[in-house]
Amino acid sequence: MSAQGVLAPYQLSSLKLSVSFRFLLSLYAIIPLCVIVMWLDQYAFQHTLRDLLPSSPSHFLLFQILFGTPHIIASNLLLFGHADYVSTFKNKLLGMTLFIAVFFGIGSLFIPYRVLYLISASWTVYHVLKQQHGVAKAVCRLPSWAFYLQLWLSVSAGIFIYMGIFLKNSLTPLQADIVMQIASVLTAALLISTLVCQKYVPSRFGVCFLWANTLLVVASWYVYSQQYYFLAILMPRLVHDITAYSFYVSHDVNRHGDQPQNGLFRLAAWCRMPVALVLPVLSFFLTYILQVYGDDFVNLILQTLFSTQIYKAVTLGLIGYLALMHYYTEAFVWSAGSPLRRYIRFSGI
Structure with a gap:
């Protein structure tokens, strides 16, 4: 099925729910809130909060259940839950699945773990910031060179x-200092770049969006330099995840609101669950089940049938695969000409 054929019948005016740019910009309010929380903890509570929070968000199960994994599962449910989308992108999906199996599966036997980790981390940062810059592109309307300058400085600092x-x-203390210094230089370069690029933005609203993305990186660097690692990850994670869900929910309401078109939404309609809640509720529920029980359940089956176990088969293997597929597919499923885009309209500029 061609994308052109899928796109032909729809009319944007018939879509009930829109993705609001003003709502998306409001999400960046988490930036000053986190900085204020850090200052209060530093000067009023002698770092009590910093000492209570885990040194890394990945050490906090609740963080993993609330952020990151749910929207990854939601995007895969949305894509693979619609036969027409799978048909349209089947070659890309099969190709990427094969690449992940070879490079990250077989390749892990030969490629050092740290190299694979750095590749995955860089892809994660690129994915998160590319989404935010991609959303802002419509309102900032930067020249191509300015857009990519902002994007790559943000991604480089973020990495x-x-x-x-x-x-x-x-990391050794020397290595940690070098990483901090490079991050500081790149963050400073991003600030200078934004000062230069803002003159090319035609509207005040666009300038606000431009600076919001810059301050997302700057604030993450600042709280990271103060060793508030949890807050440094929380800010981009929250902005990114809620932005993603705004697309997913708008898509579902506009596609399934009047007439459910697949089994999941027909079941939800039978249960009288609002369409807008289906994907968020299901993705959070599946995240909890997979994170808490997934590895134990798989290993129970493997131990019973084959007297063997696989290390983190679900939390590393399955969720890792879904995350990599998410990073890959999100680069094209919402682009112009994609069948998913026929259910998305924007407002609030």
Whole structure:
């Protein structure tokens, strides 16, 4: 099925729910809130909060259940839950599945773990920031060179911030200082770039969006430099995840609101569950089940049938695969000409 054929019948005016740019911009309010919380903890509570929070969000099960994994599962449910989308993208999906199996599966036998980790971390940062810059592109309307300058400075700084947080226990003090210095230089370069690029943005609203993305990186660097690692990850994670869910929910309401078109939404309609809640509720529920019980359940079956076990078969293997597929597919499923885009309209500019 061609994308052109899928797109032909729809009319944007018939879509009930829109993705609001003003709502998306409001999500960046988490930035000053986190900085204020950090200052209060520093000057009023002598770092009590910093000492209570885990040194890494990945050490906090509740964080994993609330952020990151749910929207990854939601995007895969949305894509693989519709036969027409699978048919349209089947070659890309099969190709990426094969690549993941070879490179991250077989390749893990030969490629050092840290190399694979850095590749995955860099892809994660790129995915998160590319989404935010991609959303802002419609309102900022930067020249191509300015858009990519902003994007790559943000991603480069973000990668070193990410490394400084998640690899801090395996870095020597000298290496940690070098990572911090590089992150600082790249963050400063991003600030200078934004000052230069803002003159190309035609509207005040666009300038606000431009600076929101810059301050997302700057604030993450700042709280990371103060060793509030949890807050440094929380800010981009929350903005990214809720932005993603705004697309998923808008798609579902516009596609299934009047007439459910697959088994999942027909079941939800029978249960009288609002369409807007189906994907969020299901993705959070599945995240909890997989994170808490997934590995034990798989190993129980393997131990019973084959007297063997697989290390983190679900929390590392399955969820890792879904995450990589999510990073890959999100780069094209919402682009112009995609069948998913026929259920998305924007407002609030």
